[in-house]
Amino acid sequence: MKTRLATVWLGGCSGCHMSFLDLDEFLIDLIQQVDVVYSPVVDAKEYPEDVDVCLIEGAVCNEDHLEMVHRIRLRTDKVVAFGDCAVTGNVAAIRNQLGLGNHENVLQRAYVEAAQLNPRVPSEPGIVPPLLERVMPVHEVIHVDYHLPGCPPSAARIRTFLTQLLAGEEPRLTGEDIKFG
């Protein structure tokens, strides 16, 4: 039976997903072994039940992300923090340095002070998710089984990790394969 694989894009730049697509022809080998059941690159609206492996790109920045990671944890066997934003908060967490209240300040700065047309903080309840007070790496919110650092993790690194995991081994990346940045 094929492994049910999901990939999720939270507070990140999508660079980790770009790196995933950089797997090139390995993607063809990969698709023999996995069903991609949820991902920005497939058309599934709901995060399904019984997912075997989920790669989470990005930090937990807003209420949608928070709800999503809890749902992922409930429905997924192996959760992987995929890339530096998921592992450390990275660039997405720089706003934490501004202290409490930063979620209001950054919106003010981006949408009002820096706006040339229609300065207004976007507020559409139910559509635009409110920012959390502080950005968190994924493992601060839920239990994470594996960490795959890198900004982004190179395709070779992703391939090494997935190959070990799909072979039923405990993934063990060492040396430069776990380099941050």
Add this chain to the structure above:
Amino acid sequence: MAAKTLTIDGRQVSAEEGATILQAAEEAGAKIPTLCHLDGIYDVGACRLCLVEVAGVPKLLPACTTKVAEGMDVRTDSERIRSYRRINFELLLAERNHICAVCVANGHCELQTLAYSLGVDHVRYDYRFPRWEVDTTHSLFGMDHNRCVLCSRCVRVCWHIEGAGTKNVAGRGAQSRIITDLNMPWKHADSCTSCGKCVQACPTGALFHKGSTVGEMERDRSKLEFIVTAREKGQWIAPD
């Protein structure tokens, strides 16, 4: 000078009296991770990454500041040592804002290299996200306190190789920070000779050449070698 005989990782080695465990271990070929140590300047035991076990001593001791003694039995690697080194290292990462992806030293950083050699793929402690300033007032160099690990290598080369005494550590605990002269912007620090030794000595991207961008802050190792040998060759004294 009298030689001392001791055991390092089960091997009998001899070292000069007054040598540190770190020096003896290096000669014996045992690799101990270090961060605040820099060949050529005296050691202070600031980073606690070189912790080793000495038989009969319940606590771990820093190899860089512990002198060898006759009959000493040292272990440089064990489950317990690795665990404490990793705790210390993760606390260093959690203490300030180390964002490799946007750092001038990305790819040329001792902290980054140590992280993966110690197997650190994530930090188990909450990041503190403190707010620190960046001092870019000096015409040639910048100091980003976000990336500082307080190893004090810059302070030691400034005082003991250059002899300028511009850099200092001020404050206590989490408020500890590197200052120039009497805690003034770098450009107003009159004692600074702009020699750049601190920039060469810095293990991270905290001290950098102005104008370098992400990943560009490569250090010139030949200048580091100068730092190592300058004292013995008397090269830091300007010829008359």
